[in-house]
Amino acid sequence: MQFFSIYDLLLSKVQRENKSLESMYSFFKARKIKKGQIDELQQTSFFPEDKSFRTALCDFLDMTELEINLAMGKVPALYRDSYFQNIKEIARLLSKREDNAATDFSPYYKNKYGQLYHGDCVEIMRGLPDACVDLVFADPPFNIGKTYDPGIDDSLTMSQYINWMYVWLDECVRLLKPGGRIYVYNLPKWCVYIASHLGESLTFWDWIAIDMKCNLPIQKRLYPSHYGLVSFVKGTKATTYNNQRIPLQVCRHCGGEIKDYGGYKNKMNPKGVNVSDVWTDIYPVRHKNSKNRKFNELSIKLLDRIISMSTNEGDVVFDPFGGSGTTYVVAQLLKRKWLGCELGDCENIKNRLLNHEKDSELLKKLQEETGCLFIEKTIGLRKKNGFWTCDDFSEREKNKNKMEDGQISLNFGS
């Protein structure tokens, strides 16, 4: 595997040689390097500045700095010319990994829209043909030590987690049809790696920031306020892009707009504003009445927007991390086909798909609240508080026409 931190490299040597972590710390202690300095290497992908620390690392690993860099998938700038001059020799020295034979899985549940598989997503994807899906949406565990169903480890080392992501991301890329789109949802810290890896085989499309509500502050860092949703396209152009319009954001107390649209109000599309790459209107599913399971679950509003934007009816949507089945239920309510897998409990997903009345109601309500500049409730509030509504401008247009005909003149506030 590729290493993403020197700490993981140290750990792998300790494990390979059946040593204890204490013996590793003692080795460094004898060279005046504290445990804290070693532990700090867990989250970094580069060498420490301190020369004696670097020497000690090389000694412990019995590797040169160049070898350590190569183990971390990096060719230092000084060596790039000779690396490129020796590409043929390097390629000859590398031996190809045997492809794992695909296992044949039968679906845990299927209906006329889709198929759900119970098992590890990588194994299941290996059994699926190339270019068979139009959209991939993936919301993997974030490696933050959460408890999931047995068999799911959410406390991997940095290298284990990133390597694991690269394996399933590669499979997702293979499954995408040309012109298909992939969205991956994660913390910005991991999105950096996801985006750089996907960029090796796909075209970058969007990096969407999803406003995170009620998070805890982290010491000496900016208050974490968004999740990342990175999106790439297979080939150079997305086959489908259905523009999404949403209502203007207003204060829920007075109905006044939150952002200043200056003198352009009368030019605003009554069907709503175009969705930008900052999504502030997605709320977490927290209330026990709306939750379908005890673990994390995304809102159907998020999936509705992604699926509606990037697919048409009949297209195939794939999500390797089923969770509570949000992606599949939204896909089929929007008349898309879906494919999915889940390593943990699948019964939950099956039940949700069989009893989708609650989701269907919710989706209907959400759809009534899109495609307009203001929802009904907001229009009432705005009128009451003297704010403009679309009616004012259609009235104004009518009056302008009448004025041009030399009839009447009315004065509207701006």
Ligand SMILES: C[S@@+](CC[C@H](N)C(=O)[O-])C[C@H]1O[C@@H](n2cnc3c(N)ncnc32)[C@H](O)[C@@H]1O
């Ligand atoms: C963050 S949750 C997904 C939640 C989902 N988006 C929803 O809205 O309900 C991640 C899910 O991936 C599942 N999972 C973890 N590792 C997996 C693997 N290797 N293969 C398939 N599923 C896996 C976990 O059991 C968990 O349910």
